Amino acid sequence: MSYGYFYNHGLPSIIRQIRRIKRFREPKFYAVAVGRRIGIYRSWPSCKVQIENISNAKFRRFDTHHEAISYLEQTPNELPLPLQDQMKQIDSINSNDNDLVDDSSIVYIDGACWRNGLPDACAGIGIYWPGAPERNQSLIIDGRQTSIRAEIWAAIFAIRQAKQIGLDKITIYTDSHFVIQTATVWLYKWKRNCWLTSSGVEVKNRYDMMALDESIRQMKKIIWRPVRGHSGIPGNEEADRLANAAIANYEQQQSKSINNNNNNNENLSKD
Structure with a gap:
């Protein structure tokens, strides 16, 4: 050869x-x-x-x-079907407004992100208190605009708000299985591992996770309850509406600002 x-x-x-x-x-x-x-x-x-x-x-x-x-x-968060079946009892409680209106320690949270993953993404959070609607929040988040960060910061803001008004025990309803897993399982593992994953890589969104951990430690007790997203549960639907309204309002303001600047530039060119 x-x-x-x-x-x-x-x-x-x-x-x-x-x-x-x-x-x-x-x-x-x-x-x-x-x-x-x-x-x-x-x-x-x-x-x-x-x-x-x-x-x-x-x-x-x-x-x-x-x-x-x-x-x-x-990837949109949703519960696996077997776990959704286990949530039927919770869903029936959630759909009963009379059980929620008088309880000021229950809060629904949600995050939304328009054009997630794109350079012009915009993320907002919704915080809905069934028993105290004057506390409701509809906000745009700072920093990187992603759906995951919106979900995380919805939880952080809700917990901080609860602490500010004197609550030390709250029940948080969310359709983000990721947030529940993070708050109840992963945070403790990451802290023990100096905020590194099991493979030795730094935890993504580390400082967001640290802020969530700090908020959780300020409360005596937090009960995390999963709900089905977009399934007609009033509290979850309201939190979703507030999150999307934050984005819509922000983009409307941005559009008006751009139009005003363009008009001013046109007037200057005429002068």
Whole structure:
């Protein structure tokens, strides 16, 4: 066999084999957006446990942790169907306005982001108090405009607000399974690991997570209740409306400001 034949035929084959072996050995990241427990897993077996028999499971495999996090950020949060079935009793309580109106420690939160993932994204939060509507909040968030950050800051603002008005125990209803998992499971693990993930990567949105942790520690007790998004639950619908209203109002103001500047420039050019 000539050297030229080996170079043209044998070497490319060896290179392909090496690349396949390298891809096999490189760590993979499995992002579960809808499953028993959403998050990022380092092996297929651990991922499979979270999605098996979940008919509406959403998951993907990535080569990098950053890609996996981005996928979670841009995938709408919803409860897996088995957990939704377990929430039927909670849903029946939520739909009874008389049970909620007199309870000033119950709050619904929601985050919204228009054009999520794009450079001109805009994110807002809605905080709805069924028993004290004068406390309701409709705000635009600072910093990076993403749906995940909006959900996180909706929780932070609601907790801070509760503390300011003298509440030390509240019940938070949210349709973001991500926020509930973060507040009840991941925060404690990340703190113990110096705000690094199990793979040694810095937690994305670290300072947002630290702010959430600080807010939670100011309260004696927080009960987190999952609800189904866009399913007609009055409190959740109101929080969603407030979050979207914040964005709509902000963009309307921005549009007016741009139009005024354009008119002023036209007047100056005429002068």
